[in-house]
Amino acid sequence: MTELVTIDLGDRGYEVLIGQDAWAIARKLAAVAPNRRYAVMADSNVLRHHREFIASGLAELDIAGTPIEIPEGESAKSFGLLEIVLSQLLERGLERGDAILAIGGGVTGDLAGFAAAIYKRGIDFIQVPTTLLAMADSSVGGKTAINMPQGKNLVGAFHQPRLVVADFRFLETLPKRQLLAGYAEIIKAALIGDADFFDRLEFSNRDSLSALHLQAHLKSAIEFKARIVEADERESGQRALLNLGHTFGHALESESDGKLLHGEAVAAGIALAFDYSVRCGYCPAEDAARVRDYFSLVGLETQLALLLGAPYSAEAMVERMRHDKKNAGGKIRLILARGIGDAFIEGAADEADLLNFLKDKTQ
Ligand SMILES: NC(=O)c1ccc[n+]([C@@H]2O[C@H](COP(=O)([O-])OP(=O)(O)OC[C@H]3O[C@@H](n4cnc5c(N)ncnc54)[C@H](O)[C@@H]3O)[C@@H](O)[C@H]2O)c1
Known part of the structure; x- marks a missing residue:
């Protein structure tokens, strides 16, 4: 069964299709943009695993031409590759009314989305996320970006897709570790603002990632993100809540020297954010314990x-946090919680206290 979530952003609004029904996807795509040409950009691993599935879907949609292959990994989000992609779009004669179809994880989606945002001053794009992280998070909300030597996601644009197609068949080939890392972003959504959703996650217990539950959990996470993005599309306020666990998480991810996946670092970062909230007297200790227990139950180390x-x-973590791009006025900005489902923005964390807290945690 394919389900729908609507992102209500007026004329930039769109739908997210979640499920296994390729025919529904095909009909929907055709309905969104009849008589237009698509350039397909696809992750190299996804192409390798799903070449025929992708080819048959594209044939149904009457999309011709070979996909532009995006090499796997974060280094694809670069100026160099962006230029190559833009040149290929020009060589293929893509016009203002045409569109990009991005098939892959967050890397392909972010790169393709940014290319769509700037090609001929902006063309439409459709996201076909193939990782759980991309389905739950990066394909929805319109943030597109590439990396710079100075840091990740430093150059980009807000550019909403016209449609998001989250087809579960892609997940069949996704390594378990990547699946779990994406699941951390689903848990994050519940912890930020939906205590009932977290109850449902706990209730699904060890089966949380089974096909039976995953679709429902993914839909809840996307619905949650949709409401936040609708209220604050360009992150001038509440959208920053989506960064729960990310300030600690980015510090861990950078310090791990590539060993940690983003979602793994975020899971540990969320647990730290809850523990720090307890230390500051904002959050009951039982809630932080529930968070750690659930991460541990599904197999995410905290x-x-x-x-x-x-x-x-x-010390190194605090130094990284001092340079987090979400900081303002030279102060470390954290997303903390008053409890499960009740996150808030702490504009100016006490650095000395944060350091002592992390010294305890890293021992
Ligand atoms: N735009 C946003 O709002 C937003 C939000 C969160 C993260 N991001 C970005 O997303 C990126 C991370 O996304 P990701 O975790 O999807 O990483 P990714 O795109 O690098 O994919 C992870 C790995 O899985 C492989 N893969 C993808 N789909 C597969 C499939 N179906 N089967 C087998 N292998 C598959 C890829 O080749 C890659 O090796 C980061 O660059 C991050 O900055 C963006």
């Missing part, structure tokens, strides 16, 4: 000493 890339240095 103990810093046991995390890949350990040992971590508290």
Whole structure:
């Protein structure tokens, strides 16, 4: 069964299709943009695993031409590859009314989305996310970006897709580790603002990632993100809540020297954010314990000493956090919680206290 979530952004609004029904996807695509040409950009691993599935879907949609292959990995989000992609779009004669179809994880989606945002001053694009992280998070909301030597996602644009097609068949080939990392972003949505959703996650217990539950959980996470993006499309306020766990998480991810996946770092970062909220007197200790227990139940490590890339240095983490791009006025900005489903923005964290907290946690 394919389900729908609507992102209500007026004339930039769109739908997210979630499920296994390729025919519905095909009909929907054709309905969104009749008589237009598409350039397909696809992740190299996804092409390798799903070449025939992709080819038959494209044939149904009457989309011709070979996909532009995007090499796997974060390094694809570069100026160099962006230029190559833009040149290929020009060589293929893509016009203002045509569109890009991006098939892949967050890397392909972010790169394709940014190319769509700037090609001929902006053309439409459709996201076909193939990782759980991309389905739950990066394909929805219109943030597109490439990386710079100075840091990740530093150059980009807000450019909403015209449609998002989250087809579960792609997940069949996704490594379990990547699946779990994406699941961290689903848990994040519940912890930020929907305590009932977290109850449902706990209730699904060890089966959380089974096909039976995953579709419902993904839909809840996308619905949650949709409401936040609708209220604050360009992150001038509440959208920053989506960064729960990310300030600690980015510090861990960078310090791990590539050993941690983004979602793994975010899971540990969320646990830290809850523990720090307890330390500051904002959050009951039972809630932080529930968070850790659930991460542990599904197989996401949150103990810093046991995390890949350990040992971590508290000083190095605070130094990374000091340079987080979400900071304002020279102060470290954290997303903390008053409890499960009740996150808030803490504009100016006490650096000395944060350092002591992390010293305890990294021992
Ligand atoms: N735009 C946003 O709002 C937003 C939000 C969160 C993350 N991001 C970005 O997303 C990126 C991370 O996304 P990701 O975790 O999807 O990483 P990714 O795109 O690198 O994909 C992870 C790995 O899985 C492979 N893969 C993808 N789909 C597969 C499939 N179906 N079967 C087998 N292998 C498959 C890829 O080749 C890659 O090796 C980062 O660049 C991050 O900055 C963006």
